[in-house]
Amino acid sequence: MKAPARNVKTETQRAQRMHGVQRGKIALVALTLLAMLAPIASAQGGKTYAITGAKIYTLAGPPIANGTVVIKDGKIAAVGANVSVPSGAQVINAKGLEVYPGMFNAVSQVGLVEVGQGEPGTVDLNELGDFNPQIVAAMAVHPASEHIPVVRAAGITHTVSVPGGGVMSGQGSLIHMSGWVIDEMLGKKSAALVLNWPTLAPGGGGFGGGGGGGFGARRPFSELKQEYERRVTEIENWLERARHYAQAAEKGSKDNFTRDEKLEALVPVVKGEVPVLVMANDDRDIRNAVEFCEKQKLRMILGRGREAWKVKDLLKQKNIPVILGRTHALPAGEDEPYDKPYSAPGELAAAGVKIAFATFDIEFVRRLPNEAGQAVGYGLSHEDALKAVTINPAQMFGVDKELGTIEQGKIANIIVTSGDPLELQTDVRYLFIKGQLTSTDNKHRQLYEKYRTRP
Amino acid sequence: MMAKTFHGIVAMALIASMLPGPVAAQSGNVTVIQNGTILTVTKGTMQKGSVLIRDGKIAEVGTNVKVPAGATVIDATGMYVSPGIIDCHSHIAAEGSINEGSIAVSSMVAIADVLDPDDIDIYRELAGGTTTSNVLHGSANPIGGLNAVIKHRWGKDAKGLIFEGAPPGIKFALGENPKRSNSPPQPGQVRRYPNTRMGVMDVIRQAFIDAREYKKTWDAYNKRVAAGEKNAIPPRRDLKLEPLVEILEGKRMVHSHGYRSDELRQLLLLAEEFGFRVRTLQHVLEGYKIAKEMAQHGVGGSTFSDWWSYKNEAYDAIPYNAAIMAKYGVVVSINSDSAEEARHLNQEAAKTMKYGGMSETEALKMVTINPAIQLGIDKRVGSIETGKDADLVIWNKHPLSIYAVAQTSIIDGTVYFDRKKDIEHRAEIEKEKKGLVEKEKAAAPARQGPPGKAPGAEGAPGGRRRPPMSTDGGAR
Numbered sequence: 001m002k003a004p005a006r007n008v009k010t011e012t013q014r015a016q017r018m019h020g021v022q023r024g025k026i027a028l029v030a031l032t033l034l035a036m037l038a039p040i041a042s043a044q045g046g047k048t049y050a051i052t053g054a055k056i057y058t059l060a061g062p063p064i065a066n067g068t069v070v071i072k073d074g075k076i077a078a079v080g081a082n083v084s085v086p087s088g089a090q091v092i093n094a095k096g097l098e099v100y101p102g103m104f105n106a107v108s109q110v111g112l113v114e115v116g117q118g119e120p121g122t123v124d125l126n127e128l129g130d131f132n133p134q135i136v137a138a139m140a141v142h143p144a145s146e147h148i149p150v151v152r153a154a155g156i157t158h159t160v161s162v163p164g165g166g167v168m169s170g171q172g173s174l175i176h177m178s179g180w181v182i183d184e185m186l187g188k189k190s191a192a193l194v195l196n197w198p199t200l201a202p203g204g205g206g207f208g209g210g211g212g213g214g215f216g217a218r219r220p221f222s223e224l225k226q227e228y229e230r231r232v233t234e235i236e237n238w239l240e241r242a243r244h245y246a247q248a249a250e251k252g253s254k255d256n257f258t259r260d261e262k263l264e265a266l267v268p269v270v271k272g273e274v275p276v277l278v279m280a281n282d283d284r285d286i287r288n289a290v291e292f293c294e295k296q297k298l299r300m301i302l303g304r305g306r307e308a309w310k311v312k313d314l315l316k317q318k319n320i321p322v323i324l325g326r327t328h329a330l331p332a333g334e335d336e337p338y339d340k341p342y343s344a345p346g347e348l349a350a351a352g353v354k355i356a357f358a359t360f361d362i363e364f365v366r367r368l369p370n371e372a373g374q375a376v377g378y379g380l381s382h383e384d385a386l387k388a389v390t391i392n393p394a395q396m397f398g399v400d401k402e403l404g405t406i407e408q409g410k411i412a413n414i415i416v417t418s419g420d421p422l423e424l425q426t427d428v429r430y431l432f433i434k435g436q437l438t439s440t441d442n443k444h445r446q447l448y449e450k451y452r453t454r455p
Numbered sequence: 456m457m458a459k460t461f462h463g464i465v466a467m468a469l470i471a472s473m474l475p476g477p478v479a480a481q482s483g484n485v486t487v488i489q490n491g492t493i494l495t496v497t498k499g500t501m502q503k504g505s506v507l508i509r510d511g512k513i514a515e516v517g518t519n520v521k522v523p524a525g526a527t528v529i530d531a532t533g534m535y536v537s538p539g540i541i542d543c544h545s546h547i548a549a550e551g552s553i554n555e556g557s558i559a560v561s562s563m564v565a566i567a568d569v570l571d572p573d574d575i576d577i578y579r580e581l582a583g584g585t586t587t588s589n590v591l592h593g594s595a596n597p598i599g600g601l602n603a604v605i606k607h608r609w610g611k612d613a614k615g616l617i618f619e620g621a622p623p624g625i626k627f628a629l630g631e632n633p634k635r636s637n638s639p640p641q642p643g644q645v646r647r648y649p650n651t652r653m654g655v656m657d658v659i660r661q662a663f664i665d666a667r668e669y670k671k672t673w674d675a676y677n678k679r680v681a682a683g684e685k686n687a688i689p690p691r692r693d694l695k696l697e698p699l700v701e702i703l704e705g706k707r708m709v710h711s712h713g714y715r716s717d718e719l720r721q722l723l724l725l726a727e728e729f730g731f732r733v734r735t736l737q738h739v740l741e742g743y744k745i746a747k748e749m750a751q752h753g754v755g756g757s758t759f760s761d762w763w764s765y766k767n768e769a770y771d772a773i774p775y776n777a778a779i780m781a782k783y784g785v786v787v788s789i790n791s792d793s794a795e796e797a798r799h800l801n802q803e804a805a806k807t808m809k810y811g812g813m814s815e816t817e818a819l820k821m822v823t824i825n826p827a828i829q830l831g832i833d834k835r836v837g838s839i840e841t842g843k844d845a846d847l848v849i850w851n852k853h854p855l856s857i858y859a860v861a862q863t864s865i866i867d868g869t870v871y872f873d874r875k876k877d878i879e880h881r882a883e884i885e886k887e888k889k890g891l892v893e894k895e896k897a898a899a900p901a902r903q904g905p906p907g908k909a910p911g912a913e914g915a916p917g918g919r920r921r922p923p924m925s926t927d928g929g930a931r
Contacts, residue, residue: 117766118637147764330795334575335888337881338582338798363765370802373857424805424857444763448775448811451743452782 046435048072050085051416054094059101059383059391060405069099071412074435079406090437092430094416100386101406102157102413102433103421105368106323106358106393107277107303110151110161111141111175113362126165131238133269134261135170137161138189143179147362149442152177154366155421155428157413160191160397162277162360167231168238169194171265172277174397176413178433187411191397192277192301193269197289198231200224201282232292239296242266275299275397277323281306281332290318301396304360306332309344312351321354321396326364327374339378345388346379355384356393373422385422411435484510486868487522491531491849496538496816496823497838506536508845511867516839529849529863537819537854538838539586539846539866542797543757543826544710544737544790547576547588548605548616554593555600559633559648559658562625563694564600566590570613576794577616581607581872583798584848584861587618589790589830591737592626594712597633597649597658599626601698602710604830606846607864609871622831624734625698627711629655629718630768637766652718656725663729666699673700708734708831710757714768716744723752735829737790739780740772746783755786755829759796760803761810777821778811788826805855818855 049071056064058079068083069076077086085091114122124140141161151159162172171190179185200221245263248256268274276298278289286308293300302308304325308315315322329341337343348355357372359365372385380388394404402411415421416430431438486508493504493516505520506513522528546553550571555561570590580588586607592600604621631637633655640646649655672690679687701707709726711733713719719736723745726733735755736742740763742749742756749756758780763772781787789804791797804822807813813821827837835844845868852859864872 115764115767115770118631119767150763328795328799330576330579335884338579338877363762366761370857374799374802377852377858377860422857424802424855425808427809444773444775444810447743447771447773448779451746452775452779454744454747 046074047437048077048086048089049092049432049435049437050083050089051092051094051099051414051430052085054097054099054416056099056406057101057386058406059387060407067099069406069412069414071414071432071435074412076406076408076410076412076414078408092416092437094430097429098417098419098421099406100155100415100417100421101390101404102415102431103155103368103389104356104393104403105151105156105159105365105389106356106396107162107172107360108159108358108365109164109360109362110147110159110177110365111143111145112137112161112163114142114145114147116362125163127163127170130166131168131234131262132163132166132170133168133193133238133265135163136173136189136265137163137171138173138175138182138186141173141175141182141185143181143185146443147365148177149439150444151365152431152433152438153428153440153442153445154369155415155417155431156365156368157415157431157433158187158403159365160393162192162194164194164196167196167198167235169196171274174399176433178436178438184434187403188397188399190265190268190274191399192275193265194303195235195276195278197278197280197285198228199280199282199285200228200288201285232288235292236296238262238266239270239298242270246270269298270296272297272299275301277301277303279303281325283307283310286311287314290314290320293320294318303358306341306344308353309340309347312348312353315348316352321356321392322348323356323358323393323396324348325358325360326367327357327371328367342374342378345372345375345385346381349380349384349388354392354395356388356396357385358393369422369426370424373424376422382420382422389422484868485514485523485526486529486845487520487526488529488531488536488847488849489520489522491534491536492853493839494535494537494819494854495839496819497840500816504536506839506845506847508847508865508868511845511869513839513841513843513845515841531849533851534862535850535853535859536839537584537801537848537850538823539836539848539864540584540800540822541788541826541830541832541837542580542585542588542791542800542822543735543788543829544792545588545590545794545797546593546792547580547590547794547797548572548574549590550574552593553591554595556593556595557647559596560598560662560695561592561596561600562598562662562696562698564592566592566600566603567613567617570603570605570616572609572611572613572616576797577605577607578609578872580794580797581609581864582861582874582877584801584850584854584864585791585797586846586848586864586866586871587827587830587832587836588797589624589710589826591624591710594626594628594632595635596626596628597655598662598699599628601625604832606866607871608866608869618832618835620832620835622708623698623701623706624708624710624830625702626737627659627709627713627722627733629711629713629722630715631766632712633658652721655718656721659722660725660728662696662699663703663725666696666703667729669693669696670700670703702731703729705731710735710737712737714738714740714772716741720745720748723748723754727752734831735788738792740769740776742785743773743776743779744771746780746785749780750784755788755825756780757788757790757826757829759792760789760806774806774810777807778813781807781811781813781817781821786825786828787821788829789821790826801850801854801859802857805857808855815853815855 051069056067064081067081070078112124127135158176160172160174163170172192173189174187174191175185242263246267280286280289281304300320302322305322308322331340372389376382376385391404394400412432412435414432415428418427488506493501504518507515507520548571550569555564590603602624604618605616606618608615733754735757737757739756739758758776761774777787800822804818807818824837827833836846847865849863850859862874
């Protein structure tokens with residue numbers, strides 16, 4: 001569904017107004033205000049834009065030194081060095097600027113959490129119970145969250161927002177960082193099923209990627225193993241029931257069939273249509289999860305993967321992609337090199353493992369480019385780092401035909417920046433989400449404007 | 456603390472023995488760092504410059520520095536040399552808990568009493584260019600414990616960590632943490648006063664009323680002694696009030712945790728009422744709302760780069776905070792409050808360029824000379840100037856770039872971190888670890904549990920089996 005025309009227009013105007021104010025170009029503001037009175041774009045198509053004169057990093061080939069991107073009907077209509085500007089297109093003169101695909105924070109809690117601590121009313125993250133495959137992030141993503149404009153101002157145009165808790169937390173949803181209602185934001189309702197792999201790590205016995213247990217929770221290995229096996233059997237049983245359910249749905253008698261939301265949600269998972277985002281950190285847990293998913297014929301994406309570097313050959317061999325937790329993290333132990341979290345992404349990429357970066361949280365979602373940049377200092381190539389925040393996660397979630405590079409026909413999630421998007425000082429000057437010029441204004445800028453001019 | 460298990464002891468002994476220790480860049484105690492881009496912070500930037508270090512101090516900075524005979528030469532061609540980074544808000548190297556949370560006023564306890572020189576975070580932060588940290592008590596109390604400013608002299612004992620001569624300070628805390636908003640009492644436990652921001656202010660005000668009275672008794676006594684009275688009986692010492700008297704006398708710096716502008720403003724007004732100046736507001740996420748009043752009071756602001764929304768009082772936090780405070784004339788630093796964040800404070804400082812348009816030098820100041828000013832140690836550290844302590848970091852790229860990697864960290868002219876050496880040592884560490892694990896396996900075949908992993912390697916970041924530091928506890 002497309003946004004009502006009036007709303008689309010307003011977002012566009014806000015974007016233009018913001019840029020005008022930023023550069024102190026009063027004239028532009030005046031023009032923009034005038035433009036408010038102009039006829040508005042059609043509700044179906046949206047406006048046509050041409051970004052001209054920029055260095056374009058399509059990530060689908062070598063950069064184009066002085067190229068044009070044409071955006072029409074929400075999609076990339078053309079990109080190249082010799083692309084002509086369609087008549088009637090709004091031209092963004094991006095001379096001296098750089099164009100990249102919008103960044104993809106592969107896993108976050110955007111829209112599900114507003115204030116992390118002390119405000120449970122604003123947190124819709126962990127449902128009760130251990131097996132909730134029917135839970136869907138998109139059902140609770142709050143389009144008016146103040147986080148969304150903050151996140152997109154950092155050049156992040158989409159994310160997979162995921163629920164947490166339990167064993168099967170629920171389904172993560174791919175959402176675009178703009179929209180008045182969830183249907184406008186939604187990229188893919190069921191992007192992945194979140195599975196918190198039961199850990200065998202010392203101090204474990206909890207879930208959530210092997211970090212469970214915590215202080216004082218060291219338990220005998222035999223006890224852990226028992227619990228682990230019980231949990232794995234439970235997971236197995238759920239998947240087995242889902243297979244039977246699918247069979248009954250397809251071949252059984254309709255009269256005897258009763259819908260079951262949980263099993264229904266698991267059917268595309270057991271069929272390998274929806275990937276399983278398996279949260280695990282410990283190397284042994286990862287090995288176990290890989291073996292399990294192979295046996296169960298699940299499409300596994302490893303999530304967090306703090307010790308993925310220890311099993312990089314296995315991950316490469318089994319073709320398991322990894323969405324890494326924050327690069328800015330402490331080493332797992334005192335005897336691990338101080339820079340292991342920094343160098344691990346490069347080691348994985350060098351071994352041929354497909355990686356993506358993610359923050360997995362709400363507070364630091366906008367730091368995504370710096371998480372990728374940090375890994376470049378310690379061995380990851382710059383190009384691989386860029387891919388790990390654009391096309392790689394798109395491939396993992398099966399949306400690479402729509403997102404992740406600047407290619408004709410793809411959804412126009414595009415950023416126009418002052419320079420290298422992974423660098424700390426870089427500004428996002430223009431932002432397109434689903435082909436709409438979208439405001440980079442947000443709560444933080446508004447408070448900045450308000451208080452820096454306080455008399 | 457839990458008793459350390461064998462693995463823990465092994466891991467610790469291993470680390471202490473294997474990590475490259477301090478290497479006095481000696482031979483007559485003279486070192487020259489040559490041919491680098493010198494970011495002095497206070498005296499501009501110098502291309503192809505050199506820094507001459509003699510007896511731990513910076514003896515000369517320039518483009519024409521002569522290498523004395525016998526000097527150790529560090530080639531910094533293509534590299535950047537900055538002052539050591541200073542973290543104005545840290546909780547590392549404090550063994551066990553950093554919160555005496557049982558009481559509202561805990562000014563009788565001191566971080567210096569629990570300094571742990573074996574905390575690996577000292578080394579890890581050093582590897583990120585941090586050479587000095589203000590180790591603070593937690594934020595569970597309106598008036599917390601006494602701080603310890605340390606240098607990251609990895610390999611020295613607890614006493615050797617202390618930044619000798621650094622003015623003493625104390626931690627205060629306002630808002631959600633001291634009123635225990637996010638740590639409800641256990642069943643059967645009575646809530647601790649205060650429970651509101653009003654109560655927090657009351658606790659602080661009452662403490663200073665008591666301190667004033669206490670000071671009077673000592674002033675009277677000292678007067679009698681000075682007048683020659685032989686039999687004057689000294690007042691009973693009160694270790695809780697003594698530090699508060701030092702605050703009233705301007706001898707101890709108040710570093711107060713706080714988020715919301717209203718609570719921060721109240722503390723400044725209270726301080727003015729009692730005639731002292733708050734030295735720094737810590738976190739001060741809404742400092743931008745009262746930047747004018749902060750400047751008038753003369754209080755520094757030590758804040759996060761871009762943290763926000765993790766609790767209610769952080770919901771109005773903006774990454775432009777540092778820039779606005781700076782614009783109003785407040786001395787601003789960017790701090791970590793985290794053993795992880797303190798490994799890249801250079802990057803956090805760089806964000807003030809994006810958010811608020813700070814210049815390179817202004818950004819660098821926020822993690823060097825500005826925190827030094829806030830801690831009263833700016834005569835010693837925080838910039839590359841003749842006569843100052845030779846606390847320096849050599850980077851392979853400009854430290855305000857995300858791609859910069861610290862290569863060498865030097866304190867008092869001594870190399871405490873060298874990336875090359877660190878990497879060279881890794882195979883050895885791996886080998887010794889393997890050997891120890893094999894040895895243990897052989898010695899205790901019946902022992903349950905998986906070998907090969909130090910306990911606490913999961914769960915507690917940092918590996919040491921220590922209680923998790925809750926966000927409420929001391930961190931932020």
